[in-house]
Amino acid sequence: MKAQKKFAVGSLIIVATLIGLAYVGYTQSKTYYHTIKELATLSPVALRQRMRVSGVVENGSIQHVPGQINFVLTEEGKTLPVSYVGADPLPDTFKGGAQALVEGNLMSDGTFRAEVVQAKCASKYQASPVAPNAAQAQPGQASPASKGS
Amino acid sequence: MDILGSFALLLAFIAAAYAFLAGIAGIITRRPLLKKSALNSGMAIFFLVSISVAVLEFFFFTDNYSLAYVAEHSNRALPALYKFAALWAGQEGSLLWWSWLLSAYAFFVLFLNRKKHPELMPYVGVVIAGVQVFFLTLNNFVSNAFNVLAAPAASGAMNVVSLSDGRGLTPLLQYPEMVIHPPMLYLGYTGFTIPFAFALAALLGRYPGEKWIHITRRWTMIAWMFQTIGIILGAHWAYNMLGWGGYWEWDPVENASLLPWITGTAFLHSVMMQEKRGMMKIWNVWLVFTTFMLCILGTLLTRSGIVNSVHAFAQSSIGGWFVSFLAIILVVCFLAYWKNKDYLRGDNQLDSLVSRESSFLFNNLILLAACFAVLWGTLFPVLSEWVVGSKVSVGAPFFNEVNVPIALFLLFLTGVGPLLAWRKTSTDALTRNFAWPAGISVVAGGVAFALGFRNFYALMCLILGVFVVLTIFQEFFRGARVIAGREKSNLLTAVGSLTMRNTRRYGGYVVHLGMVMVFIGIAGQAFNKDVRKELNIGQSLRIGPYTILCQNFDQVGNNNYQAQRASLEVLRNGKSEMMLFPQRRFFPASGETETIVATRSTPLWDLYVVYAGRSPQTGNPVIQAHLNPLVKWIWFGGIVVVLGTLLAMVPNRRAAIVLVPVRERAWDGSVVPAAQEHEVAVVTTRGASDG
Numbered sequence: 001m002k003a004q005k006k007f008a009v010g011s012l013i014i015v016a017t018l019i020g021l022a023y024v025g026y027t028q029s030k031t032y033y034h035t036i037k038e039l040a041t042l043s044p045v046a047l048r049q050r051m052r053v054s055g056v057v058e059n060g061s062i063q064h065v066p067g068q069i070n071f072v073l074t075e076e077g078k079t080l081p082v083s084y085v086g087a088d089p090l091p092d093t094f095k096g097g098a099q100a101l102v103e104g105n106l107m108s109d110g111t112f113r114a115e116v117v118q119a120k121c122a123s124k125y126q127a128s129p130v131a132p133n134a135a136q137a138q139p140g141q142a143s144p145a146s147k148g149s
Numbered sequence: 150m151d152i153l154g155s156f157a158l159l160l161a162f163i164a165a166a167y168a169f170l171a172g173i174a175g176i177i178t179r180r181p182l183l184k185k186s187a188l189n190s191g192m193a194i195f196f197l198v199s200i201s202v203a204v205l206e207f208f209f210f211t212d213n214y215s216l217a218y219v220a221e222h223s224n225r226a227l228p229a230l231y232k233f234a235a236l237w238a239g240q241e242g243s244l245l246w247w248s249w250l251l252s253a254y255a256f257f258v259l260f261l262n263r264k265k266h267p268e269l270m271p272y273v274g275v276v277i278a279g280v281q282v283f284f285l286t287l288n289n290f291v292s293n294a295f296n297v298l299a300a301p302a303a304s305g306a307m308n309v310v311s312l313s314d315g316r317g318l319t320p321l322l323q324y325p326e327m328v329i330h331p332p333m334l335y336l337g338y339t340g341f342t343i344p345f346a347f348a349l350a351a352l353l354g355r356y357p358g359e360k361w362i363h364i365t366r367r368w369t370m371i372a373w374m375f376q377t378i379g380i381i382l383g384a385h386w387a388y389n390m391l392g393w394g395g396y397w398e399w400d401p402v403e404n405a406s407l408l409p410w411i412t413g414t415a416f417l418h419s420v421m422m423q424e425k426r427g428m429m430k431i432w433n434v435w436l437v438f439t440t441f442m443l444c445i446l447g448t449l450l451t452r453s454g455i456v457n458s459v460h461a462f463a464q465s466s467i468g469g470w471f472v473s474f475l476a477i478i479l480v481v482c483f484l485a486y487w488k489n490k491d492y493l494r495g496d497n498q499l500d501s502l503v504s505r506e507s508s509f510l511f512n513n514l515i516l517l518a519a520c521f522a523v524l525w526g527t528l529f530p531v532l533s534e535w536v537v538g539s540k541v542s543v544g545a546p547f548f549n550e551v552n553v554p555i556a557l558f559l560l561f562l563t564g565v566g567p568l569l570a571w572r573k574t575s576t577d578a579l580t581r582n583f584a585w586p587a588g589i590s591v592v593a594g595g596v597a598f599a600l601g602f603r604n605f606y607a608l609m610c611l612i613l614g615v616f617v618v619l620t621i622f623q624e625f626f627r628g629a630r631v632i633a634g635r636e637k638s639n640l641l642t643a644v645g646s647l648t649m650r651n652t653r654r655y656g657g658y659v660v661h662l663g664m665v666m667v668f669i670g671i672a673g674q675a676f677n678k679d680v681r682k683e684l685n686i687g688q689s690l691r692i693g694p695y696t697i698l699c700q701n702f703d704q705v706g707n708n709n710y711q712a713q714r715a716s717l718e719v720l721r722n723g724k725s726e727m728m729l730f731p732q733r734r735f736f737p738a739s740g741e742t743e744t745i746v747a748t749r750s751t752p753l754w755d756l757y758v759v760y761a762g763r764s765p766q767t768g769n770p771v772i773q774a775h776l777n778p779l780v781k782w783i784w785f786g787g788i789v790v791v792l793g794t795l796l797a798m799v800p801n802r803r804a805a806i807v808l809v810p811v812r813e814r815a816w817d818g819s820v821v822p823a824a825q826e827h828e829v830a831v832v833t834t835r836g837a838s839d840g
Contacts, residue, residue: 006502011514014558018551025550026543033530033540052542087681089762089771092733098179126164126615 031103036078052103053080053112057119059096060145073100073112082112094119151216154204155295158245161197161252161702162285164190167674168278172448184271191274194281195256198249202236205245205294209235215311217240218294224315224738226709227323235318237335238453241294246331247448248284251339256283258343258368266336269361281343283474285422292467312751317738320710323501326386329613334379334406338444340372340478341409344416345441348434352485355492358664361422365437366420369796373413374794381787392744392759394679394775396783399548404527405447408520414438415516422509425571431486432513434493438482443520450527478499501573508566515555515562556610560668563661564617567624586619605820612671614665656797663793666786673754673779680759684715693776695756696720700728702770710734712745715760715772719749724734731760731772754778 032051033041039053055073062071068083082102084090094100094117102114168191173185205218209232214220222238223231237246255277260659262270264700288294299307344365383406388396416436445726449471454508471821486493499506525532526543533541568582590828592691602608633643648655682690689698701716712732719726729747736743749756764771 003499003501003504007499007507007510008503010511014268014514015518018522018555021550021554022522022547025547028550029544029546031542031544033542038539089764092744092762135292 034116036073036080039080047106050103050105052101053082054099056098057094057098057100060095062096073102081110082114082117084114084117086115086117091119101134123133150207150213151295151297151427152206155289155293157197157200157204158285158288158293158295160199160290161194161248161283164194164197164280165281165285168194169275169282172271172275172278177274178618184372188263189271189276191278191281192256192259192359194278194285195252197794198245198252198285201247201288201295202245205242206233206236209233210316212331214313214315215309216294217296217298220298220312220315222315222318224317226316226738227318228709230325230328231318231323234322237331238318238322241288241292241296242289243331243335243438243452244284244292245294246335247339247481247803248281248288250332250335251277251281251284251342254339254343258346266356266360269347269350269356271355272354273346276346277342278347280346283470287467287470288731290532291470315472315738317736319739320734320736320741320743321390323709323736323743324386324390326382326389330379330382333375333382337372337374337376337406338409338447340368340375340553341413341441341444343368344372344437348437349482351484352434352492353487355489361718362420362423362433366417366424367435369416369420369440370794370798373410373417374405374791376410377787377790377794379785380410381790385784388780389746389748390744392746392773394677394757394759394773394777395674396780399523399526399545401527402451404523404548405443405450408447408524409440409443411520411523412436415513415520416440418509418516420511426506428498428506428610430493430495431466432489434486435482436513438478441525442475442478442482445471445478449475469615475482491595493639503569503574503579505566505574508562508569508653512559512562512566513529515558518550519555522555523548553606556668557613558608558634558669560610560613560617560665563664564620566656567661568620582620582754586616586623589619590616604675607675610668614669614672617661617665621662624658625655643656645720646802648796649799652801653797656793656795656799658789659793659796663786663791666782666789668786670779670782670784670786673777673782676778678776679774681771681773683764683767684772685769689720690772692756692774693754694721695726695759695774695776697729697772699770699772699776705732709738710736710743711761715770716760717747717772719756729756729758731758733760733762751779752779752781755780 016096022045032046032049034051034053036053036055039047053073055075058072058074062069067085069090071082073080073082084102085104089146098119101118103116103118104112104114107113168187171183171190174186175181175185175187177578188461203760205216208216208222210229212223212225214223218239218241222235222242227235235242235813237243258277259274262273282835297309298312300310302308321443322746342507347368349359350356351365372550380403384396386404388394388399416433419433419436421431423433424637449468452467452471465469467791499510500509530540530542566588570578590612593615594608597608597611602611625647626640628647629640629643632638632647633640636643638645638646667833678693680692682688684690684697684699686699686701689696691697696719698718698720699715703714703716705712705714712734714730714732715733717729719729727749729749731746732746734743735741744759747758755775755777757777759773761771761773763769794821
């Protein structure tokens with residue numbers, strides 16, 4: 001019984017230490033994730049936090065200006081102007097129509113200052129526009145697949 | 150042809166349903182013929198699914214773009230190797246691949262055991278068939294790879310159409326390792342079904358004796374080995390393909406593959422407690438259950454898009470199916486456990502804190518803590534949205550903060566555990582076993598500190614790594630010395646002979662050795678350097694001892710891709726060492742671009758160079774160079790781990806003579822002082838043998 005008690009105490013110490021470490025790691029790396037729609041309803045405190053926002057890059061909105069790249073993210077009809085100020089070249093998948101995830105802060109003028117931009121190609125991994133099943137296919141769903149992403 | 154494929158798939162589903170239902174009926178009615186027919190049906194699934202897979206591959210290789218799946222994931226210019234691998238490039242194919250691998254496992258298990266364990270196998274067959282029913286349901290009715298392309302004709306009827314060319318395989322997957330990484334990882338994921346089936350079967354059938362735990366352990370080792378290969382290859386792929394200079398990002402999909410690996414590792418250790426001391430039976434059964442559920446959860450995470458991932462799979466409707474399946478498994482496992490709790494009563498209790506048992510308990514506690522932390526971090530966005538309504542994600546610092554100390558503690562246990570005696574270890578034995586390794590490793594740490602190693606975790610990793618390696622060598626040496634003395638052979642022959650007498654134990658040590666190498670490689674990260682610079686022709690950058698001089702930018706390509714290529718000369722001490730050619734490839738079929746990293750890899754460090762594209766500000770080419778110490782050790786350590794696992798699966802060579810009185814039969818009550826504990830004693834114990 002004694003050994004079991006010792007083991008229990010040892011375990012408690014280990015688990016407590018790990019929880020403490022987990023908390024430290026959590027505060028260091030937690031990032032809030034908001035939708036564009038939510039941004040309008042956030043409290044002033046929440047607005048100042050570092051956050052991630054995702055959306056679709058509006059076609060034709062990408063503008064290269066010295067020192068930054070501007071583009072517009074859209075989601076459910078809401079739009080968010082973004083200025084990318086990071087030094088890394090943008091990923092290859094970043095283009096009009098692609099899904100993008102931006103990380104940074106919302107400025108007082110309503111633009112989003114992004115330090116990190118991740119993008120995923122919209123068409124490649126998602127359900128293809130080709131018909132799911134010949135028998136179930138709806139007219140118009142089938143397409144002699146258009147190329148590109 | 151596609152009809153053949155989908156029909157075979159449908160038959161496979163029917164066969165699985167029959168194997169499941171007839172198996173249950175056979176168990177209830179105790180009719181041997183019914184049981185046999187159910188098991189035969191379970192074996193037939195393998196041939197049926199094989200036909201489906203062969204048909205789908207046939208479509209890929211004949212460039213027949215009438216199937217949606219083929220058109221979506223291949224094109225004519227794709228090299229043959231990748232046409233083969235395109236099978237698992239998307240969801241439908243991946244799930245078909247899952248089913249096929251599972252059916253192959255099931256076939257071998259049922260075939261190899263067809264004349265053995267007549268009381269156990271019907272249950273095993275039913276459990277496996279149950280899992281197959283689920284996956285074949287997905288294959289047939291939810292995510293079918295044999296859907297044809299169709300276009301509406303003028304009359305409004307749907308006509309089957311065929312495209313002249315496909316949309317190509319995503320370039321990320323056009324890498325040699327992608328041909329072996331997914332099969333390996335899937336062999337791991339699917340392989341954990343087999344130990345799960347045996348554990349659940351033994352519990353449901355209240356199978357007497359410990360035979361099932363040996364079988365379970367053996368199949369866990371096989372699945373674990375494949376999972377290890379899969380994870381290492383995945384890391385290697387990420388390192389060479391994603392171009393950010395690292396190999397592990399704590400991405401949900403990576404985490405998903407790690408979770409069952411961790412619980413599988415925990416099981417492979419704690420199972421020894423059950424075999425030697427009859428302890429932790431409930432724990433072990435739940436570890437096996439959990440491992441399997443984490444495999445299903447992993448597939449769910451990878452496939453459903455409920456957590457954001459760089460792997461960026463579709464947000465598909467398949468998540469609900471997996472959640473339901475998981476819930477069913479959980480309920481079945483719980484009911485089976487609840488009904489047969491008494492079957493799992495332990496025989497012994499913990500005697501001392503300084504004992505082998507306790508080191509295993511701590512090992513399991515720590516591994517489970519790691520598993521829980523990784524799971525928690527991965528699901529945090531989902532959980533936080535449920536609880537507080539806003540999505541909060543945690544990044545690498547969270548995972549590292551928790552898992553680095555865990556990894557170091559595990560390293561410590563790796564060194565200490567094998568040298569502790571079962572039940573209780575005397576202070577005397579502690580000193581004798583640990584004095585030298587501990588002393589030397591502390592000295593090594595001191596030397597490293599004097600040389601300027603200041604990173605705490607890296608220093609700890611070095612000290613513990615040296616400690617573990619020394620204890621392992623000490624084990625081999627002590628055992629071999631005794632054998633060499635008895636057999637009048639040299640020490641090296643004796644090491645071989647020793648190893649073959651207890652492959653499980655010494656194979657395990659080799660696995661530990663490999664893990665130390667992996668850890669050392671990971672610790673090298675603490676000294677990573679990177680430089681990013683705009684580099685026009687004639688300009689150079691410096692990183693570590695290297696100077697990288699930009700010679701040229703040009704275009705290369707074939708009919709599959711066109712590439713922009715940088716020609717960089719690597720100079721060291723003013724002397725030219727080699728040329729590196731990082732590329733950016735553009736694939737017209739998919740319209741995607743891919744980074745091809747160029748590396749100069751040495752055991753000491755990797756020089757890792759990426760052509761990162763044009764600067765958003767100036768339009769000049771940007772070269773990104775990383776100097777990553779010790780990365781090669783991770784890949785090499787992975788190979789050692791796999792070799793060790795293979796060694797541990799080799800049956801023992803029988804010992805000709807009993808060298809030392811057996812002491813590990815501790816459960817008969819006789820405590821032999823730890824001082825007498827020695828490797829050669831183990832040769833004669835049952836730890837050496839299992840079916």
